[in-house]
Amino acid sequence: xxxxxxxxxxxxxxxxxxxxxxxxxxxxxxxxxxxxxxxxxxxxxxxxxxxxxxxxxxxxxxxxxxxxxxxxxxxxxxxxxxxxxxxxxxxxxxxxxxxxxxxxxxxxxxxxxxxxxxxxxxxxxxxxxxxxxxxxx
Numbered sequence: 282x283x284x285x286x287x288x289x290x291x292x293x294x295x296x297x298x299x300x301x302x303x304x305x306x307x308x309x310x311x312x313x314x315x316x317x318x319x320x321x322x323x324x325x326x327x328x329x330x331x332x333x334x335x336x337x338x339x340x341x342x343x344x345x346x347x348x349x350x351x352x353x354x355x356x357x358x359x360x361x362x363x364x365x366x367x368x369x370x371x372x373x374x375x376x377x378x379x380x381x382x383x384x385x386x387x388x389x390x391x392x393x394x395x396x397x398x399x400x401x402x403x404x405x406x407x408x409x410x411x412x413x414x415x416x417x418x
Contacts, residue, residue, distance in 0.1 A: 292334040296327055300372045306342060309374040311352075311384065313391075314363045320384035321392040323352070325374070337362045339376060356416045358382040383410040386417070 301307050306324040313320055323341040325333065329349045332340040339352040339360040353359035360378040367374055385392040388409040395403045 292331065296330055298371055299330075299367070299374075300370065301327065306344075307372070307374060309339075309341075309376060311339060311360060312375060312377050313380050313384075314377040315379075318391050319393055320360070320378070320380060320390070330374075333362060333376075334365075339378060352384075353381065356382070356386070356411070358384060360384065386413060388413045388416070 299307055305326045307326075307330070309323050309325050311320045311323060312318065323339070324344060325340070326342040326349070329340040329342045332349065339362065340349055341352055342348070343350050351359065359381050360376070361381075362376055363379055364377040365374060366377075380390070383390050385394065387394075388411045389407055390410055391407075394405060394407045396406045398404050
């Protein structure tokens, strides 16, 4: 599939229509284009969304650090934007991406690698792709 393309004027108008919360954030679901697996849920402020649309890679607002960052800036596991969707209330976004290696900072392909079984126990459902201790030194 071809990369996502928009001109700056187009995405600036689009961003004005979105309903950011009281903290200036909007949730964004990130989904792998090939497998359709949900990779993660993140938050974007206007600046992160503008950078995402301009550079065609996912930028997020890290609430814990109070800053914008490129998803995968430390690990190299970047997410290239292929398609973008907006929900019916302009309250959240869905990005279909080309995922490099793994999306989860714990070394798994998806942040949703744990399943809750019928007894309420958490079960790891997949193998780690990389060792986070080696990547995040």
